[in-house]
Amino acid sequence: MASAHRPTLRLVPATGEEPRSTRWFCGHCGALSDVVPAPPARVCGDCGLGLLLxxxxxxxxQAGESFLIVDAALAVQALSAAAERLLAVREQDVVGRPVAELLAPADAEAGGPTGFAHAIHLSARGDDEPHRATVRPANVFGVRMSARVGLCGPPRASLVVLE
Structure with missing residues (x-):
């Protein structure tokens, strides 16, 4: 008689890596929140316009920094007031539009696994490691900005902070 062998669950040893600390911030004004918001109460208490992420x-x-929230399809989902001024656009005019209409890689040769779009795609898909890219406004040449790109949410998206 053959015995049925079923898989068993085992405790996987810890990797020794400390859990990363996170913060909640407004997707419009960038204000920080010290409390984890309940799902129905995720609208920013400071500006009343942004979703807490x-x-x-x-x-x-940081306060006053320009940033964008971009989804995995590379569409802009939110834009800070500082980014509106920097890029000379209004949030309501660019939400749902491709990020490439606002920002482009500053290095025309930068593509593939180290490019700006790839960094956004990785972050929006759940990669927790921040990436760096050099970008420029899509309609301006000769201007270069450094960008921090990383995971934010919910819903899962990519945060692009322009420095």
């Missing part, structure tokens, strides 16, 4: 401490925008 969570990101790693080392990625969260």
């Amino acid at each position: 969570e990101a790693r401490d080392d990625l969260v925008p």
